[in-house]
Amino acid sequence: MRFTEEQAAAWQAKYGWLTGCNFVPSYAVNQIETWRKETYNA
DSSP: OOOOHHHHHHHHHHHOSOOOSOOOOTTOSSHHHHHOTTTOOO
């Protein structure tokens, strides 16, 4: 299913900008490694 421009705009207005922290880069073994000083890509 694909939204029309109007449907997408209505959905965006209803939910706003989504944020979260569920992303884990493919090079990280786990979520903790993502934030370790030795492996953090700033």
